[in-house]
Amino acid sequence: MAETPKGQQTREKLLEAAEAEFSEHGLAGARVDRIAERSGVNKQRIYAYFGNKEALFAAVMTRVYAHMSEVVPIPTTEEGLRAYVGEVFDYHRESDLVRLLAWEGLHYRDRPIPDEKEREAYYVHKTVALSIALGIDDPTAAARVLIALVGLASWAFIVPQQRRLMLGPDGDTESGWALLRASIVAHGHSIIDNVLEGSV
Structure with a gap:
């Protein structure tokens, strides 16, 4: 099923917050609760969208690579x-x-x-x-x-x-x-x- 515009917006907020968190603390040091706080999205939504922290990091890397390829x-x-x-x-x-x-x-x-x-x-x-x-x-x-x-x-x-x-x-x-x-x-x-x- 296609993701709704609201779901896409939530995903983008999470990825943006996760990029900042991973950049500052790395994969091992990043905390899901801080990503939730940065994004204003419930912590459980992170697991619902990405499954775990490593999968979230992989999604962030895909996002930044796509951005560099474009720019x-x-x-x-x-x-x-x-x-x-x-x-x-x-x-x-x-x-x-x-x-x-x-x-x-x-x-x-x-x-x-x-x-x-x-x-x-x-x-x-x-x-x-x-x-x-x-x-x-x-x-x-x-x-x-x-x-x-x-x-x-x-x-x-x-x-x-x-x-x-x-x-x-x-x-x-x-x-x-x-x-x-x-x-x-x-x-x-x-x-x-x-x-x-x-x-x-």
Whole structure:
């Protein structure tokens, strides 16, 4: 049976509150009663909609991945790829995705994550698009490039304490962020150039 508009609204409230809770406390530290309080929805509705906390976390991850795909789609041209590094940097500066990914990694480590096949399909799509942008016919090589570019663009947000220690207080000013972004984009372009020149 199709979900009613009111049910969809309730689900969205729960996911929004859960995203904030998981971002702050991780999967292990998040509490269902706090999610209920944040959302203004009865605690029992969380279990009715999602079953358990791990399933709720998986639903949050699906939601944030869908949002990133919409806001920062993987490019299929060289020009788009050159802009992509800065766009990923900008996205992570405004979103909770890297925090959620870090918590997910700490929780599951090498164990399978919920909805693993769907996540794999997401990355297959990205590496195929990246292969087109780079003009290469090797999805595994494209995946290595994607890891390098995304790692470069997201590292400062995954370990903000390291960024603070390395750059000092000026790193947290708008000019400091602009300089970091420019440096990351330039290094991203170097990676792309090496691939296009056949050096990687």
